[in-house]
Amino acid sequence: MDTHDLTKDVWRIDAAEFPADGSIEKRARFLLRYAILAPSSHNSQPWAFTVDGGSIEIHAAEDRWLDAADPDKRELYVSLGCAIENLCIAAAHFDLGYEIEYHDDATPISVVTLRPDAKPPSDRSFGLFGAITERTTNHLPFEATAVSDALLEQLRACVIEDDVSVRLVADPELNESIAALQAEADQRQLADSAYRRELGYWIGTGALGDSWLKARIGQAVVSHLNVGSREAQKNSKLVRSAPIVAVLTTDSDAPTVRVETGRSFQRLALAASAEGVAVHPMSQILERPAMRAELATLLDADDALPQHLFRLGYAAEEAGHTPRWPLEKFLVERT
């Protein structure tokens, strides 16, 4: 039986407790406390880890896969990439070298092997460790303040995976077209009862951060009423308020390329957080294949595959962190 409850206590990690003189497996487990603070679609936290010495296998937890919203597992793999990036940033912070393998057609999707005698990769020293416990997704309207070119360059430089490109859309006309697409995507997704039921379920767990009562009311409303028009209006306004809409694109939909997309996104999100820039992923356009293709056309990138879309800008602070399940829930013994 699963006895773990969602908690916000996981956000309070004392880095001074890192067991620098402990076994490599103890160190690996400590690093995973940072991995689980990663963002994930609906806060589904779709990861599982098997630790053996310094070897950390990262598995997709299919029982937390959003099969209605994310039938081709794009968001699942992007979320895993976010967790892997937190893990690697934490390893580098504690001066641990590591190697990373990806497996497209097998589980685990990735293995991170800690190499205590090696130096961390030098191209990964973005100094983002402190932002891991500070970052939140920001769902609020953004202010009409531009993000400076210098800062945009800094964020662009976070995308270092060869397979991943970033488009930063500042053009108001293009922003308006994306806002219209967002409204249509919301209408379509929320007209789908399976999508509504799944979203309602996740709201009901409290994973999205509401109190128990608010979560249960939210679950009932979303599961049983067609709230599409309201969401469409709200979300298209959110897009319009954003000085930048960012889209990560790739040439392939391979699972590991999506994992790499997640790593790029998380690095960029942490850099943004460190600079006080708000970040808000919005997935509905990408969840509808025809609309995803329309987005590529709008971006004048017919050959590129949009993998992740998010708003960037300035906003008031979110009320606080969303909860996570404790690390123990995600640790799986090798069978």
Ligand SMILES: Cc1cc2nc3c(=O)[nH]c(=O)nc-3n(C[C@H](O)[C@H](O)[C@H](O)COP(=O)(O)O)c2cc1C
């Ligand atoms: C792949 C992916 C897709 C996401 N899609 C959305 C989205 O469509 N709308 C939204 O409000 N948040 C979206 N999010 C943000 C998550 O809801 C958020 O990460 C999660 O609730 C945990 O909260 P936190 O990021 O504040 O820690 C997405 C995050 C990821 C990684």
